[in-house]
Amino acid sequence: MSQKRVAHGNRTFTVQFVSTSSPETSPIPCIHLFFDSKRYLFGSVGESCQRCVLSQQLRLARIEDVFFCQGYSLQNYNQEDNNELSLWDCYGGLPGFLLSLADIGEPKGDGKDSIGNSKLVLHGSRELPKLLSCMRHFTYHDVLDIQLDIFDDECPATFSDDNINVYPVVIQNPTLQVSPAKRRKREHAPKDDENSLVNEPNNVVHLGSAVPQSDAYNEGIDTHFSYVVQSHPSPGRFDAKKAKSLGITKGADCGKLARNENVQLPDGTIIKPSDVIGPDVPGLCFYFVYCPSLNWLEATLEHSAWSRAPKPVCIIHAVSQDVLNHPSYLSWLNSFGDNVSHLVSPLEPNHSVLFYKSSLTSLALNLLHPTIFPLGTSFLQTKLCKDGRFFKVVPRTTFTFGKTLKLNEPEAYPSIDSLLDTLKIENPDYVRLAGKARELVCQKTTSMIEPGHDIQLITLGTGSAMPSLYRNVSANLLRIPIFGETNKTYNILLDCGEGTLGRMARQFGDRLTEELAALRWIYISHMHADHHAGVNGILQAWAKVTEPDQVLFITAPQAFYNWLSEYATLDSLPMDRVVFINNTALRNDRPNITEACSREISHLFNSLGLNSLLTVPAIHCAYSFCVAFTLSNGCKIAYSGDTRPCLPFCNIGFNADLLIHEATLEDTMQDIAIKKQHCTHKEALDIAKQMQAKNVVLTHFSQRYPKLPDVHIESDSPNVALAFDGMAIRIHEISQFQHFVEPLKTLFSEKPIES
Numbered sequence: 224m225s226q227k228r229v230a231h232g233n234r235t236f237t238v239q240f241v242s243t244s245s246p247e248t249s250p251i252p253c254i255h256l257f258f259d260s261k262r263y264l265f266g267s268v269g270e271s272c273q274r275c276v277l278s279q280q281l282r283l284a285r286i287e288d289v290f291f292c293q294g295y296s297l298q299n300y301n302q303e304d305n306n307e308l309s310l311w312d313c314y315g316g317l318p319g320f321l322l323s324l325a326d327i328g329e330p331k332g333d334g335k336d337s338i339g340n341s342k343l344v345l346h347g348s349r350e351l352p353k354l355l356s357c358m359r360h361f362t363y364h365d366v367l368d369i370q371l372d373i374f375d376d377e378c379p380a381t382f383s384d385d386n387i388n389v390y391p392v393v394i395q396n397p398t399l400q401v402s403p404a405k406r407r408k409r410e411h412a413p414k415d416d417e418n419s420l421v422n423e424p425n426n427v428v429h430l431g432s433a434v435p436q437s438d439a440y441n442e443g444i445d446t447h448f449s450y451v452v453q454s455h456p457s458p459g460r461f462d463a464k465k466a467k468s469l470g471i472t473k474g475a476d477c478g479k480l481a482r483n484e485n486v487q488l489p490d491g492t493i494i495k496p497s498d499v500i501g502p503d504v505p506g507l508c509f510y511f512v513y514c515p516s517l518n519w520l521e522a523t524l525e526h527s528a529w530s531r532a533p534k535p536v537c538i539i540h541a542v543s544q545d546v547l548n549h550p551s552y553l554s555w556l557n558s559f560g561d562n563v564s565h566l567v568s569p570l571e572p573n574h575s576v577l578f579y580k581s582s583l584t585s586l587a588l589n590l591l592h593p594t595i596f597p598l599g600t601s602f603l604q605t606k607l608c609k610d611g612r613f614f615k616v617v618p619r620t621t622f623t624f625g626k627t628l629k630l631n632e633p634e635a636y637p638s639i640d641s642l643l644d645t646l647k648i649e650n651p652d653y654v655r656l657a658g659k660a661r662e663l664v665c666q667k668t669t670s671m672i673e674p675g676h677d678i679q680l681i682t683l684g685t686g687s688a689m690p691s692l693y694r695n696v697s698a699n700l701l702r703i704p705i706f707g708e709t710n711k712t713y714n715i716l717l718d719c720g721e722g723t724l725g726r727m728a729r730q731f732g733d734r735l736t737e738e739l740a741a742l743r744w745i746y747i748s749h750m751h752a753d754h755h756a757g758v759n760g761i762l763q764a765w766a767k768v769t770e771p772d773q774v775l776f777i778t779a780p781q782a783f784y785n786w787l788s789e790y791a792t793l794d795s796l797p798m799d800r801v802v803f804i805n806n807t808a809l810r811n812d813r814p815n816i817t818e819a820c821s822r823e824i825s826h827l828f829n830s831l832g833l834n835s836l837l838t839v840p841a842i843h844c845a846y847s848f849c850v851a852f853t854l855s856n857g858c859k860i861a862y863s864g865d866t867r868p869c870l871p872f873c874n875i876g877f878n879a880d881l882l883i884h885e886a887t888l889e890d891t892m893q894d895i896a897i898k899k900q901h902c903t904h905k906e907a908l909d910i911a912k913q914m915q916a917k918n919v920v921l922t923h924f925s926q927r928y929p930k931l932p933d934v935h936i937e938s939d940s941p942n943v944a945l946a947f948d949g950m951a952i953r954i955h956e957i958s959q960f961q962h963f964v965e966p967l968k969t970l971f972s973e974k975p976i977e978s
């Protein structure tokens with residue numbers, strides 16, 4: 224699909240939709256603006272944004288400026304008003320995004336220069352300093368300098384660089400003023416007294432440092448941002464014919480004129496550049512309009528900036544459907560005439576396939592077993608469609624600005640049926656072996672299940688450090704059947720990395736609400752962001768689907784609670800319904816704990832039906848823990864978190880029915896495992912043996928092994944399963960995993976990627 228238009232500028236640049244509203248990503252689109260020399264993002268950096276960047280082969284490290292569209296959103300703090308988007312919707316992927324950028328920017332051990340930028344400019348909300356400041360609890364880096372460009376008033380300065388001018392359109396909404404009670408709450412927010420404040424010129428902050436708060440931030444008017452973006456004019460054409468007729472014959476003289484210098488002919492005549500070079504070709508302009516609900520319509524349309532702005536060739540609408548249908552909005556659009564392309568990224572969720580490669584793996588694994596490797600909704604896809612004058616875009620849609628304007632629809636992914644046909648042709652051995660394994664496993668009688676062995680573990684994210692195409696970061700969901708109630712479970716999350724909510728949405732489809740409401744406990748093993756950056760999104764979604772008297776237990780290091788509480792002064796988080804228990808309070812050498820804390824622990828025991836619950840310090844970073852707990856039916860579950868082999872963990876987890884253990888690296892990489900404080904596969908299995916665990920699930924694989932880690936399972940090992948994203952295995956099914964090993968090896972016969 225393409226549209227030809229009159230010639231405009233001759234600078235070519237492209238806009239690509241990295242994400243549009245989907246179960247995994249923010250409702251607000253993330254747009255990648257691509258010039259040869261520089262890359263920019265507009266809109267949101269929501270959860271899973273960096274994974275989308277990765278899956279579209281865009282380079283995270285090349286992005287230098289991010290223009291956010293959401294400012295204040297405190298009205299969302301009212302639980303009854305669920306329609307407004309939250310701050311997290313716009314910034315939820317920022318912690319992971321910044322940490323990955325910092326990692327990329329880290330100088331390599333071999334002394335070569337780092338490959339990424341060390342500078343990033345974030346443009347937008349006055350909440351940004353506070354948001355970055357809250358993140359200091361888990362971002363420790365000095366390689367990435369973040370510069371802030373805060374839009375403090377209604378007419379902020381124009382951003383300008385070699386490629387573009389960006390005019391921020393600051394839209395304030397006086398109808399959504401923060402109530403006095405909320406303002407008080409913000410005024411009494413925890414102050415940044417913990418770390419010394421870093422004051423530097425030009426708003427530069429180091430990732431991980433506390434940031435001074437601006438006084439303005441307690442004023443309570445909701446603010447969003449739209450943008451007018453215009454490329455610079457290009458020089459007009461050099462008219463060679465005319466130059467010749469005027470007597471210019473030497474190439475050097477042509478060069479002078481092109482460099483905007485006068486040339487004197489032998490007869491004394493002065494030839495000026497304007498005599499032979501046509502007028503500048505004006506730059507191309509597009510608008511990014513963010514209008515999340517009808518509440519914002521009037522303030523958006525009446526903004527004076529639009530009347531001063533250059534005429535656009537394209538308008539990107541990040542708006543809700545009711546805004547799009549509204550007569551005032553439509554008549555505003557009419558004022559721009561017919562020669563404008565309208566690209567719409569509706570804020571309502573759709574189901575575009577986002578992580579195709581990981582979906583392909585799910586599809587192949589589904590042949591092994593229909594319930595252990597369920598397909599979920601990863602393969603639902605939406606196509607770009609034309610609705611009246613609007614093109615409703617999907618991720619990967621691009622729009623090229625240049626002599627001609629061109630909208631490119633991404634190629635649709637093949638259907639499930641045709642993919643299965645391809646698999647049968649390309650890997651017949653796998654299909655045959657998978658069929659055999661499925662038969663073997665499904666035949667096995669399950670009448671004698673030990674107590675608790677019907678508990679289901681769903682490994683939502685099974686990779687380490689940062690998300691990859693195949694594996695997302697850590698999250699493990701336990702679905703524990705409620706005694707005496709058929710088909711009812713309560714749920715526990717053991718770690719909850721970025722994108723956990725999205726993965727649950729794909730896994731459960733229509734059952735998401737039910738499964739979220741069944742969540743009773745989130746356990747966070749340590750403060751590395753790949754283990755906890757998904758909690759905020761889960762908490763917001765959980766609050767919407769549960770009764771106001773329902774509580775959620777969170778066990779984590781104290782710093783995690785500090786992060787949540789500080790974040791809750793900026794955005795809606797149901798902190799009054801969170802019961803927090805520090806991992807330290809559960810240590811086997813139980814320290815002195817307060818009466819209040821011990822009451823909360825017994826509240827947790829009652830809610831989960833626990834007989835015991837203990838943590839021991841892991842051998843990883845400060846305040847990292849391994850955990851083991853026993854349910855009232857005697858079933859014992861142990862989870863390592865991230866750690867080197869930890870003997871005290873064998874004690875508290877002794878004889879576990881289920882051990883979930885990290886196994887980051889292959890056996891030959893023990894030196895790296897020691898340096899990074901992780902386990903090799905063998906070390907993890909040795910711990911399992913020492914613990915006398917009955918069933919083990921290995922997970923947290925290095926992203927070097929995106930598909931199948933090469934784990935050597937000895938004959939005297941306990942039952943072992945290797946985790947894949949979305950694997951849903953009951954404890955009694957782990958003994959059957961051995962039947963999957965041969966087909967899996969056939970399926971993934973590729974070598975690990977080089978790091």
Ligand SMILES: [Zn+2]
Nearest residue numbers: 749751843865
């Ligand atoms: Zn870690």
